[in-house]
Amino acid sequence: MALALRDYEVFRGDPEALPPAMLQCFQTLSPQPQVLRVAKLQEQIIGCYAMSMPSGGSSDYRLAMVSVVEEFRRNGVGRWLVGHAIGVAESRGGRELLASLPGPEAFFRGLGFAGGSGQFRFAMIPE
Numbered sequence: 001m002a003l004a005l006r007d008y009e010v011f012r013g014d015p016e017a018l019p020p021a022m023l024q025c026f027q028t029l030s031p032q033p034q035v036l037r038v039a040k041l042q043e044q045i046i047g048c049y050a051m052s053m054p055s056g057g058s059s060d061y062r063l064a065m066v067s068v069v070e071e072f073r074r075n076g077v078g079r080w081l082v083g084h085a086i087g088v089a090e091s092r093g094g095r096e097l098l099a100s101l102p103g104p105e106a107f108f109r110g111l112g113f114a115g116g117s118g119q120f121r122f123a124m125i126p127e
C-alpha cells in the first residue's frame with residue numbers, strides 16, 4: 001500500500017493500544033522507555049518507536065525500538081518515525097542518538113547512522 005506523508009500522523013502512544021506484536025516487543029524493554037510515539041493511519045496504529053531519555057548520569061538518548069506493521073513497510077514510515085525521534089532528542093539538547101538494535105543495517109545507515117552489527121549512532125552535531 002502506497003502511503004504519502006500526509007496520510008498518517010504521529011501521536012504520544014499508550015502501550016496498551018499497541019498492536020499485539022509491538023506490545024510484546026515493547027514489554028521486553030527494560031527499563032521501560034519514557035518516550036513512546038505511534039504513527040496512525042486514521043485510527044490504526046501502523047508503526048511506533050520507543051526512546052529512552054538520559055538517566056543516572058548518562059547523557060545518552062537511546063532508540064529502544066522502531067517497528068512498522070508489515071503491510072505498511074517500505075513507505076517511509078520507519079524513516080519518518082526515526083526522524084521524529086531524532087527531532088525529539090535534539091530539541092531536548094541531545095547530541096547523539098544511540099540504537100542498539102539488530103537492524104536492518106541499510107535502514108539505519110541510510111538515515112545517517114554510523115556503526116553496524118547492531119550498534120548504531122546518530123550524531124546531531126557532526127564532528
Ligand SMILES: CC(C)(COP(=O)(O)OP(=O)(O)OC[C@H]1O[C@@H](n2cnc3c(N)ncnc32)[C@H](O)[C@@H]1OP(=O)(O)O)[C@@H](O)C(=O)NCCC(=O)NCCS
Nearest residue numbers: 065066067068073074075076077078079101103104106107
Ligand atoms: C526496520 C523497519 C522499522 C523499517 O520501516 P519501513 O517503514 O519499512 O522503512 P522505510 O520505508 O522508512 O525505509 C527507508 C529506507 O530504509 C531501507 N530499508 C528499510 N527496510 C529495509 C530492509 N528490511 N532491508 C534493507 N533496507 C531497508 C531502504 O533503503 C528504505 O528505502 P526504500 O524503501 O526507498 O528502498 C521495518 O522494516 C520493521 O518494522 N521491521 C521489523 C522490526 C525491526 O526489525 N525493527 C528494527 C529493530 S527494533
